[in-house]
Amino acid sequence: xxxxxxxxxxxxxxEDGKYIRSQDDKDCVLFVDMQTGKQIxxxxxxxxxxxxxxxxxxxxxxxxxxxxxxxxxxxxxxxxVRSPDNTLVATGDIWGLVNIxxxxxxxxxxxxALKGHSDAVVNLRxxxxxxxxxxxxxxxxxxxxxxxxxxxxHY
Numbered sequence: 001x002x003x004x005x006x007x008x009x010x011x012x013x014x015e016d017g018k019y020i021r022s023q024d025d026k027d028c029v030l031f032v033d034m035q036t037g038k039q040i041x042x043x044x045x046x047x048x049x050x051x052x053x054x055x056x057x058x059x060x061x062x063x064x065x066x067x068x069x070x071x072x073x074x075x076x077x078x079x080x081v082r083s084p085d086n087t088l089v090a091t092g093d094i095w096g097l098v099n100i101x102x103x104x105x106x107x108x109x110x111x112x113a114l115k116g117h118s119d120a121v122v123n124l125r126x127x128x129x130x131x132x133x134x135x136x137x138x139x140x141x142x143x144x145x146x147x148x149x150x151x152x153x154h155y
Contacts, residue, residue, distance in 0.1 A: 003030055003039065010057040010080070019048050023058040027074050056082030056089060056103075063104040067091050067111075078138075079123045085130040088148075092121025098135045098144075100151055114151070116144045 005026040012021050021044070023029045031044025040047060049062045056064060059080045067089065068074060079092040082103050089103045096117035101109045117137040124135050133146040 004028055010059060012053050012055045012058050012061075014048065015052045015054045019044075019051065021048065021053075021058050021061070023060060027060060029058060029060050056080060059091075063106070064089055064101075066105040066107050066109040067099065067101060069108075078120050079136075081124045081126060081133075083126045083130040083133075083148075084128055087130070088126075088133075088151075090124050090126070090133055090135075092117075092124050092135055094120045096121060096137070096140075098124065098133070098146065100133075112151070114146060116146075117142060 004024040005028050006024040008022050009025050010023045018034055019031060020034060021029055021031050031040040031048060032038065033040055057080065059074060059077055064080060067077065067080065076094045077091050078094060080089065082089045086103055089101050089105050091099045093099065096115065096119050098114040098121055099111050100114065101111045117135065117140050119137055119139040121135050122138040124133060126133050131148050133148065135144045135146065
């Protein structure tokens with residue numbers, strides 16, 4: 001993946017392992033056909049839009065295009081992750097919020113915002129059974145564990 005403009009900040013695989021996509025900090029998303037080992041130069045998003053992805057760590061995709069409220073720049077969303085049970089997607093932003101959406105999140109989806117960090121949320125991960133969400137703060141240097149059952153009560 002030599003075409004990236006900056007450091008890679010996210011990478012995803014399809015469930016069948018045929019494709020990967022990666023995103024850099026300049027919001028360039030690249031796709032690779034793993035059968036040929038070659039980058040898909042044009043139309044990667046279109047070719048893969050109906051394929052099930054095993055992970056959701058790339059901020060730009062058809063399934064999460066609704067996580068960017070009107071007027072919010074993509075750079076304001078620092079991290080994104082989909083739950084392993086494919087029911088929720090969470091984002092972390094520069095304001096210290098963890099935002100939870102139903103998955104897929106398209107066309108102005110309903111969300112809840114969880115406050116716990118004093119500064120940007122730089123990364124997130126769900127536990128393998130999807131029962132917990134972990135958010136990592138940047139400057140506040142904290143790791144917060146959110147229980148899914150508690151999140152859903154507020155949703």
